[in-house]
Amino acid sequence: MEFLKYINPGIDSIKPYEPGKSTDDVMEKYNLNKIVKLASNENSLGPSPKVKSAINEFKDVHLYPDGDGKQLKSKISEVELLSDKNIILGNGSNEILEIVSQTFLSERSECIFSKHAFVVYKLAAKVRGCNFHEVEAKSWGHDLNKFIEHINEKTRIIFIANPNNPTGTYLTHYEIDKFLQKVSSDIIVVIDLAYYEYVTADDYINALEILNNYKNVLITKSFSKIHGLSALRVGYGMGNKKLIEIMNRVRQPFNVNSIAQKAAIASLDDTNYLQKSIKHNTNEREFLYKCLKEMSINFIPSQGNFICIDVNQSGRKVFELLLKKGVIVRPIELYEMPNFIRVTIGQRLENEFFIQKLKECL
Ligand SMILES: Cc1ncc(COP(=O)(O)O)c(C=O)c1O
Structure with a gap:
């Protein structure tokens, strides 16, 4: 493929953006009936x-x-x-x-x-x-x-x-x-x-x-x-x-x-709905902090709707283990943080499910 020598400089070294895995893909691959997706920093409450x-x-x-x-x-x-x-x-x-x-x-x-x-x-x-x-x-x-x-x-x-x-x-x-x-x-x-x-x-x-x-x-x-x-x-x-x-x-x-x-x-x-989403995120962020502290797991305090968690081993491996248990998070070696996973703050039941599965993985 002769044209490859003419691609613009810089493009050859790009690793394509890896989006969060989709719920359908994971369900099918691991034959699961329940999936919690906490991978792409979406609003877990959905839109107004x-x-x-x-x-x-x-x-x-x-x-x-x-x-x-x-x-x-x-x-x-x-x-x-x-x-x-x-x-x-x-x-x-x-x-x-x-x-x-x-x-x-x-x-x-x-x-x-x-x-x-x-x-x-x-x-x-x-x-x-x-x-x-x-x-x-x-x-x-x-x-x-x-x-x-x-x-x-x-x-x-x-x-x-x-x-x-x-x-x-x-x-x-x-x-x-x-x-x-x-x-x-x-x-x-x-x-x-x-x-x-x-x-x-x-x-x-x-x-x-x-x-x-x-x-x-x-x-x-x-x-x-x-x-x-x-x-x-x-x-x-x-x-x-x-x-x-x-x-x-x-x-x-x-x-x-x-x-x-x-x-x-x-x-x-719908400012009321936005306020509700903010409040929900703040409460659930605190809830996850509390759970992680109880498990003696380090994390980076976050001002967003996600938390970077130091799993003290390969984040990719923990991500794969969580996938098999029906939780989609994000490994972040792309960000030169190989021992971390990033988890989006979900609804209370989703957060509890994540914590339960994380306990089983670590
Ligand atoms: C820091 C930051 N900026 C920008 C974006 C892009 O968001 P969107 O194009 O969906 O508005 C994202 C999405 O994850 C992000 O994390």
Whole structure:
């Protein structure tokens, strides 16, 4: 296959993204009748009932979506207290990460992110043959002081995941603000807030304040997590009007489908349901912490809807053992954390089932 020699530099070294295993695959492979899936950081409570009604009422499958996503952007601007010109919609927040990378990264530029950070930053760089610096972590979290040491004249994007997936670590508003003061305004700083709503720390980022103070910041948020719309693929980016206008030139015309737009509006409208999901996650996170402590198992305290657990042996092996018992979690050697598994916080019965099976495996 002669064409292989012409693939773009960087792509040859990419290991394809390994998504969480599907319930159907595992059921069939291990002949199980009960599966608990805690592998992809979805909202275990599912979406709001208002979302379900909005989807059921939808009829216009024969029409293209509103390519500008006017109604959804208007709803987001109400919630985020921004103009719709500061907002770009994406096919998941992943697409926003792709669009900003498409806009600024190439083989002539560099980007920076943390070791153990969300893998899509590295993929976005590699696909474009862009050189990247994976900065050593501090207590599993981003070490922003070290980020500064890697900035040079080729740096175009710095990616920050807050909280980070898979570690669940977070940066305070003060840490981010102090960092941004030191970063030249010609470098885009992407602050990925996919798990924003789950954070309970008092000193967490005030996104609006950061956006008002720094024109070179792009903030991304997702409807896949707390909103429970993972299957519909919708997310958004927020930033300076000019940045958004330029990114919109790169965006595909109908990137967010109509059902996703309607569902996202319905979800933002149901603040009670979102509060219920937050409360549920906080309680269950504490419940899992308690169980793990009782089992003397170490874990990284998380601000997300998932926990990284140190199984003190091959995480891949524990993952395989759990699979056979009907629990799907995530091994994370891809993140250079071979002795960890990442588990999404589920409903109480799911969490109990997981703990029971984990006990049997260790
Ligand atoms: C930190 C982080 N950012 C972004 C995403 C992308 O989410 P989506 O494209 O579903 O909005 C994820 C998904 O797992 C994530 O963990």
